[in-house]
Amino acid sequence: MKKKQDKQFFVGLRITDEQRSLLSKIQRNAGLSKTEILLKGLEVIGEYYSLGLDRPPLSLELKKLEEEAVHHAETLKHIRRREDALKEIIRELRDIDSIVDKYGGDASALIQILLDIQAKYRWVSKPAMIWISERLGVPMSRIYHTATFYKVLSLKPQGLHMIRVCLGTACHVRGGSKIMETVERILNVKEGETTTDGLFSVEGVNCLGCCALGPVMTIDGEYYGGLKSAAVEKILSNYMKSGEKA
Amino acid sequence: MKTVGRLNSPADLEKRQQEIQAKRDPDRPIVAICVSTGCNALGAQKVMEAFKTELEKCNKAGEVEIRQTGCLGFCEVGPRVIIYPGDIYYFKVKPEDVPEVVSKSIIGKQVIERLLYTDLVTGKKIKKLEDVPFYKYQLRLLLEDNAKINPKKIEDYIALGGYSALSKVLFEMKPEQVLEEVKKANLRGRGGGGFPAGRKWETTRNAPGEPKYVLVNCDEGDPGAFMDRALMEGNPHIILEGLIIGAYAIGASEGFIYVREEYPIAVENMATALRHAEEHGLLGSNILGSGFSFRVRIHRGAGAFVSGESSALMSAIEGMVGEPRPKYIHTSVKGLWEKPSCLNNVETWANVPLITRRGADWFRSVGTKGSSGTKIFSLVGKVNNTGLVEVPMGITLRDLVYKIGGGIRGGKKFKAVQTGGPSGGFIPERYLDLPVDFDELTKVGSMMGSGGMIVLDEGTCIVDVTRYYTNFLVHESCGKCIPCREGLRQILNILNRICDGKGKEEDLQTLEDLSELLRETSLCALGTTAANPIITSLTHFREEYEAHIKEKHCPAKVCKALTAYYINPDKCQACLICLRNCPSKAISGEKDTVHVINQEKCIRCGACYEVCTFKAVEKISPPLPPPASYGVKVIRGKK
Numbered sequence A: 001m002k003k004k005q006d007k008q009f010f011v012g013l014r015i016t017d018e019q020r021s022l023l024s025k026i027q028r029n030a031g032l033s034k035t036e037i038l039l040k041g042l043e044v045i046g047e048y049y050s051l052g053l054d055r056p057p058l059s060l061e062l063k064k065l066e067e068e069a070v071h072h073a074e075t076l077k078h079i080r081r082r083e084d085a086l087k088e089i090i091r092e093l094r095d096i097d098s099i100v101d102k103y104g105g106d107a108s109a110l111i112q113i114l115l116d117i118q119a120k121y122r123w124v125s126k127p128a129m130i131w132i133s134e135r136l137g138v139p140m141s142r143i144y145h146t147a148t149f150y151k152v153l154s155l156k157p158q159g160l161h162m163i164r165v166c167l168g169t170a171c172h173v174r175g176g177s178k179i180m181e182t183v184e185r186i187l188n189v190k191e192g193e194t195t196t197d198g199l200f201s202v203e204g205v206n207c208l209g210c211c212a213l214g215p216v217m218t219i220d221g222e223y224y225g226g227l228k229s230a231a232v233e234k235i236l237s238n239y240m241k242s243g244e245k246a
Numbered sequence B: 001m002k003t004v005g006r007l008n009s010p011a012d013l014e015k016r017q018q019e020i021q022a023k024r025d026p027d028r029p030i031v032a033i034c035v036s037t038g039c040n041a042l043g044a045q046k047v048m049e050a051f052k053t054e055l056e057k058c059n060k061a062g063e064v065e066i067r068q069t070g071c072l073g074f075c076e077v078g079p080r081v082i083i084y085p086g087d088i089y090y091f092k093v094k095p096e097d098v099p100e101v102v103s104k105s106i107i108g109k110q111v112i113e114r115l116l117y118t119d120l121v122t123g124k125k126i127k128k129l130e131d132v133p134f135y136k137y138q139l140r141l142l143l144e145d146n147a148k149i150n151p152k153k154i155e156d157y158i159a160l161g162g163y164s165a166l167s168k169v170l171f172e173m174k175p176e177q178v179l180e181e182v183k184k185a186n187l188r189g190r191g192g193g194g195f196p197a198g199r200k201w202e203t204t205r206n207a208p209g210e211p212k213y214v215l216v217n218c219d220e221g222d223p224g225a226f227m228d229r230a231l232m233e234g235n236p237h238i239i240l241e242g243l244i245i246g247a248y249a250i251g252a253s254e255g256f257i258y259v260r261e262e263y264p265i266a267v268e269n270m271a272t273a274l275r276h277a278e279e280h281g282l283l284g285s286n287i288l289g290s291g292f293s294f295r296v297r298i299h300r301g302a303g304a305f306v307s308g309e310s311s312a313l314m315s316a317i318e319g320m321v322g323e324p325r326p327k328y329i330h331t332s333v334k335g336l337w338e339k340p341s342c343l344n345n346v347e348t349w350a351n352v353p354l355i356t357r358r359g360a361d362w363f364r365s366v367g368t369k370g371s372s373g374t375k376i377f378s379l380v381g382k383v384n385n386t387g388l389v390e391v392p393m394g395i396t397l398r399d400l401v402y403k404i405g406g407g408i409r410g411g412k413k414f415k416a417v418q419t420g421g422p423s424g425g426f427i428p429e430r431y432l433d434l435p436v437d438f439d440e441l442t443k444v445g446s447m448m449g450s451g452g453m454i455v456l457d458e459g460t461c462i463v464d465v466t467r468y469y470t471n472f473l474v475h476e477s478c479g480k481c482i483p484c485r486e487g488l489r490q491i492l493n494i495l496n497r498i499c500d501g502k503g504k505e506e507d508l509q510t511l512e513d514l515s516e517l518l519r520e521t522s523l524c525a526l527g528t529t530a531a532n533p534i535i536t537s538l539t540h541f542r543e544e545y546e547a548h549i550k551e552k553h554c555p556a557k558v559c560k561a562l563t564a565y566y567i568n569p570d571k572c573q574a575c576l577i578c579l580r581n582c583p584s585k586a587i588s589g590e591k592d593t594v595h596v597i598n599q600e601k602c603i604r605c606g607a608c609y610e611v612c613t614f615k616a617v618e619k620i621s622p623p624l625p626p627p628a629s630y631g632v633k634v635i636r637g638k639k
Helices: A002-008 A017-029 A034-048 A058-102 A107-121 A126-136 A140-149 A169-173 A176-187 A229-245 B010-023 B037-041 B044-057 B095-107 B154-159 B164-172 B175-185 B197-206 B227-234 B236-250 B264-279 B310-317 B346-358 B360-365 B397-404 B438-443 B462-476 B482-499 B507-521 B532-540 B542-550 B577-581 B607-611
Strands: A161-166 A200-205 A217-219 A222-224 B030-034 B065-069 B081-084 B088-090 B213-218 B254-260 B295-301 B341-345 B374-381 B387-392 B414-419 B425-428 B452-457 B564-567 B617-620
Touching: A017 A034, A034 A058, A058 A107, A058 A126, A107 A126, A107 A140, A107 B295, A126 A140, A161 A176, A169 A176, A169 B374, A169 B452, A169 B462, A176 A200, A176 A229, A217 A229, A229 B607, B010 B154, B010 B164, B030 B037, B030 B044, B037 B044, B044 B065, B044 B095, B081 B095, B088 B095, B154 B236, B154 B264, B164 B236, B164 B346, B175 B197, B175 B236, B175 B346, B175 B360, B197 B236, B197 B341, B213 B227, B213 B236, B213 B310, B213 B346, B227 B236, B227 B264, B227 B346, B227 B374, B236 B254, B236 B264, B236 B341, B236 B346, B254 B264, B254 B310, B264 B295, B295 B310, B310 B341, B341 B346, B346 B360, B374 B397, B387 B397, B397 B414, B414 B462, B425 B532, B462 B482, B462 B532, B462 B542, B482 B507, B482 B542, B507 B532, B507 B542, B532 B542, B564 B607, B577 B607, B607 B617
Parallel strands: A161 A200, B030 B065, B213 B254, B213 B341, B254 B295, B374 B452
Antiparallel strands: A161 A217, A217 A222, B030 B081, B081 B088, B374 B387, B414 B425, B414 B452, B564 B617
């Protein structure tokens, strides 16, 4: 009976099971007696509240350490992100290498090379342009000139879904511009922009070559012909759902 | 896959053609499905998949050939399926129709009435393609083979006598003779200008400098036109054969095909065609063993209308930005890399094999005196039958719009035809009996252009369409010369003002002055022809401009600022549909109470107008609807 009582009490105080197991660990590993534990505890409490000691309070130090750890973690994340970005760029540049090689490094194939990059990445990034300039020996100014001149090439990342609203003449006379206005209104973007969530890019195109079906829009190459503006919202909402899943 | 041997002589080609034909069983059923852009958009791929699974289910997969073909032109009623033998044409075929087609038409050889074409006027089903009004008045020399050929198979083209013209030219004719034949045929450039192709070829042939180049222009940026796409997608070999013949006549050793990136199927099919032709010894070195060598490369354009201009196109191929340069010396003398270069449109090249195969005299017998042959138009806009039509030159606009096009949609009134895209003009009703050829269209201030033909009805605002073209050109102008860059912008500003109801009376004079300036002083054809829509609309439809300016009235009720939507209380059935569809919640009303549009909240999107089944929503211009009265009870008609 007495033995059991011993286990539940520490210098006359009732202790929990966890405290008891901690106690036995300290006794075993640190080799301290009950009295020594009591005294050590006193010291730690004093230190913690900075009583009678010259050192800064432990709480403050702990807080500092914690801040430092958070900072390091952030930096690490940042470095990782940069590492990933650099890896991504290197991968892209390797791809560009193979594209440039496909055209035999011929400077007259500049537009074809840019088109291939656009098709693969949905935009032409600055590192890509610098690298092409390097590889083809074409000045950056000319590459920039070309990349901004052509409609198909984009210098901004494009959204996950590409919406193309046909604004060709045949679609125009059948109300293509109203379809564009509706898309702009629903997504809250203007023609040529990407939604802030990166889900949709909206583009007006001059002719999709299926004038018989006008007004037409395509989303990721899927055609929606004979459109009415009232139907647009429903079509877009399908992509919004699938976008969330992705 | 069977490996194909190189053809080393005309006899080889003939033998191959006979072999292919001998192997073909005329009784073998073929399902020909159009898989070009228009029909694909309507679900042709799904129909094809359905045929595949259904034929497998019936264990007929080996017996029936599924042939993917190019465009037949009548995109309106796609997806289109033809069943051979028997030449049964089915339109608007859905995947769920496929089992019936397989069991009844392919196995049972019966015709399914339901899927045949329905005549718009009589409502009767039409079995033969030649009897369908849309096709009846056409003369399909170039597009006909699109229904028979799988564009990815060179065998299909050879079976129809393809490349026999090339073989004839290489072994039986001197280059000069070919040139003479094309000159005699009076083949004129199909890209818009109508310049005689033979003369162009001759200039390049005689110009000093080697090597010489031949080029195909498929930068079909003209909004509303897609005939080059249909040819490129449906029958790439006919273009290639024409190009090789041209190269032989001109003495060129290298060729380029410039295709828009926006036409992915065309790029793919052309690339396949080049590969197959090379494998067969019809392209590359020592073609058909004749000693003549010729190579072709594809260049993809990246979406710039101005790049279709000859000097711009050549700059683009050189790897520069596709901007035009001054042409004191023609590109046919100094073009690509400063060498003599002959550029022709897709359709022009496609006519060449026909001319060499059937002779210049035959070609001249088609069409008018000044313009021989046929022309493909894309007949679109407010007509009943839209699509690609190939007609002999000289057909009247009236025949095009009413006989082939089946008249105006919804029984509305015809207003104008716009030809030639942003470089062309509006042709009003009084010129409907005008024969369509290069010279006649120019006489009335428009032009043939590449063949876009947009039909406008009373519901189209001429000022708005003119503004549309100007806006298009402002965006597409390369900005190199001032008249085009600044002049067009000013014109657009004025047109915007007129459409917004803020036009001034002197604006019309300013428009005319600016147009004249553009025509006189621009660097390239984009600028010099940019004024055509403005000038022709001012000539033929001046009263519409005046209505916008003086009465603040848009006769077609299109211009937003000059139009209001109004619910007619006598017609409104209080069905709540418009109310639910209004994005700006501008419509008030409830069950049994007439709905009213709050004009302050209305953004004029037209959603209510579209969804109303009782035609109660009306457009009003000038935008002054009668005062609204709320809470009026619906009077329901007995019928």
